[in-house]
Amino acid sequence: MAALLGVGLADVRARLGDGRAGDVPGRVLDLHHVWDFYRTRFLLRRVRDYRRFLDVADELAWECYGPVLGLAGARPKEPPLVGFSRAAAPRAHRRGSAYHDLLPRGGIHTAKGREAATRLPFPVIDVPWSFRSHLPGLLTVAHEAAHHIDDDCGLGDEIRRRVATAGLSPERAAHWERWSGEAFADVCAAVLCGPAYAAVLAELLDAGDDVDERDFDGAHPPPGARLRLAAAAARPAAHPGAPDDTGDGAEARAVAGALTTGGWSGLGGLALTELLAPARPPGGADVPEGARRMLAGGPSRCSSTAGVLAAAALAFQRDPAAYDRQGVGERAVTEVLRLRSAGTRAAPAADPSAAERRHSRAEAGGALLAALDATADPGEAVVG
Numbered sequence: 001m002a003a004l005l006g007v008g009l010a011d012v013r014a015r016l017g018d019g020r021a022g023d024v025p026g027r028v029l030d031l032h033h034v035w036d037f038y039r040t041r042f043l044l045r046r047v048r049d050y051r052r053f054l055d056v057a058d059e060l061a062w063e064c065y066g067p068v069l070g071l072a073g074a075r076p077k078e079p080p081l082v083g084f085s086r087a088a089a090p091r092a093h094r095r096g097s098a099y100h101d102l103l104p105r106g107g108i109h110t111a112k113g114r115e116a117a118t119r120l121p122f123p124v125i126d127v128p129w130s131f132r133s134h135l136p137g138l139l140t141v142a143h144e145a146a147h148h149i150d151d152d153c154g155l156g157d158e159i160r161r162r163v164a165t166a167g168l169s170p171e172r173a174a175h176w177e178r179w180s181g182e183a184f185a186d187v188c189a190a191v192l193c194g195p196a197y198a199a200v201l202a203e204l205l206d207a208g209d210d211v212d213e214r215d216f217d218g219a220h221p222p223p224g225a226r227l228r229l230a231a232a233a234a235r236p237a238a239h240p241g242a243p244d245d246t247g248d249g250a251e252a253r254a255v256a257g258a259l260t261t262g263g264w265s266g267l268g269g270l271a272l273t274e275l276l277a278p279a280r281p282p283g284g285a286d287v288p289e290g291a292r293r294m295l296a297g298g299p300s301r302c303s304s305t306a307g308v309l310a311a312a313a314l315a316f317q318r319d320p321a322a323y324d325r326q327g328v329g330e331r332a333v334t335e336v337l338r339l340r341s342a343g344t345r346a347a348p349a350a351d352p353s354a355a356e357r358r359h360s361r362a363e364a365g366g367a368l369l370a371a372l373d374a375t376a377d378p379g380e381a382v383v384g
Contacts (some may be wrong), residue, residue, distance in 0.1 A: 001038055004121050005031060037103055041083035041124075050084075053132055056336045057082035057141050059305040061125060062345050064145035064192055067275050068153055071268035078122040079345050080148050082141060085126035089204070092144040093124040094151045123148040135329040136313035139193050139200045142306065146188035150181060155266045159184045159259070166258035168251060175221075176255055182220045187233040187259045192276045194239030194287055196310035198230035199317050228252035236260045237277040240286040241314075278304045291315040294328045305336050 008031045015024050044050040061080045069077070077095070085091070085102075093099060099120045125144040131137040150156060163180045164173055176183065189197045205223040220226060228249035233256040234242040263269040290300030290311030295318065300311040312332040316323040323329070 001035075001121070005035060033103060037099060041081060044084070050132070052333050052337065053135075054082055055340075056135075056305070056309070056333050057125075057127065057138055058345070059336055059340060060138060060141045060309060061145040063278075063305045064142045064188065064276065065148055066345070068149055068267065071270070073268065077152055080123040080125045080145055082125045082127060084129050084132070086129070087126060088128060090125065090127045090131075090140045090144050092147040093120055093126070094148065095120055095123045099124075123152070135309065135332055136196075136200050136316050137204065139189065139197050139306075139309055139313055140204065142189035142192050142197065143185045146185040147181065149188065150184055153266045155184070155264065156181065158264060158266050162258040163255060166254045168254060172251060176251075179219075179221045182226075183229060183255055184259060186221075186226055186230050187256055188272060188276060190230040190233035190256075191237045191260065191272050192278065193306045193310045194237065195231065195234045195241050195243070196287060196313040196317075198227050198234065200313050201230055202227055225252055229256055232256035233260060237273045239277075241288045278306055287311045287314060291318060294331065295319055295322045295326060297326050299331065299335050302335075303339070305339060308332050308335050308339070 008027070012024055012027055012031075015021060015027070045054055058079075058081065061082055065079045069079075080092070093102065097120050125141055125148075127138070127141065150159065159180045160177050163176045163183065166173070166176070168176060186197075186201075205226065221229065229252040231243050232249055232253045236256070237260070260272050263271050263274075267275055287300075287302060287307055287310045290302040290307065291314035294300050294311055294315045300308050302308045302311050309332060312323075312328050315328050
């Protein structure tokens with residue numbers, strides 16, 4: 001962010017020095033308007049209660065996204081940053097995407113000036129404010145982080161090819177190819193978090209029987225299909241409590257199998273279960289046992305962020321009253337924060353592409369200024 005906005009500040013100084021000071025107030029206000037998108041996300045981390053929650057959310061995003069940074073031939077990039085939004089559901093904002101629609105409304109920009117924010121410098125995940133009081137909802141951050149893996153590793157074509165060869169009928173294959181990116185994200189979240197992800201998803205979705213799945217044309221698979229897919233994807237990752245391979249979910253099992261079986265060329269030849277399935281060290285509790293411990297007032301003793309949060313989610317499913325009475329959510333936050341290892345969640349300092357990324361950020365800053373110049377209208381006010 002310093003590199004991105006530093007370009008704008010240097011431009012302001014140049015304008016002050018060459019007689020163009022009349023443009024400076026509007027330019028500074030415009031830069032503050034763009035900066036506000038980031039400022040609110042960073043400043044909340046200075047408030048203890050929000051910081052603890054967002055640190056846990058960042059840890060789960062890192063646990064999902066971080067493994068791709070160690071892949072052979074991978075180009076290390078910044079992991080997603082989690083923040084709050086007024087939206088009803090979590091959402092991923094991809095690196096390099098336009099974010100003018102996410103800027104505060106009614107601010108300093110002219111109507112055309114909103115086009116200025118065109119290149120998000122790092123991935124962002126937004127979650128609803130309500131998740132602050134319901135920790136199990138955070139498991140959906142793994143789904144959004146998986147979208148960033150898809151984007152940053154260029155997996156779109158490979159995902160669609162796998163779904164197309166899952167053995168579905170031509171009619172159903174067409175639907176699942178359209179849903180393939182969302183299916184991939186659900187499968188990744190289930191591989192990382194286990195059956196608890198499907199339980200949380202069931203809470204958040206309207207999974208009633210009134211949805212006709214035969215011609216459902218939404219951007220996601222229909223709710224029932226998503227739940228069957230998540231349940232099927234937890235099984236090959238060998239999560240305790242994963243459902244048996246029975247029931248009427250043959251289609252979901254086929255898609256889950258296509259996405260979890262065999263190595264991915266875009267992921268260094270690894271299967272999703274190799275990349276994301278957490279290893280349980282000796283002495284670590286499994287998630288169902290962790291849920292029992294938490295309801296009894298103790299720590300889960302799970303060895304990963306995903307494990308602790310999954311145990312908390314299962315504890316809520318089993319006994320919501322005891323979950324509240326025992327303060328499971330806050331204790332899970334404390335447990336996750338104690339698991340954190342020291343260090344920066346970023347590319348190694350010796351990364352040879354660091355200079356290239358700095359250049360890219362400087363280019364993004366220049367593009368921002370060019371957009372502001374191109375959309376500026378001297379006849380319109382610069383304050384709202």
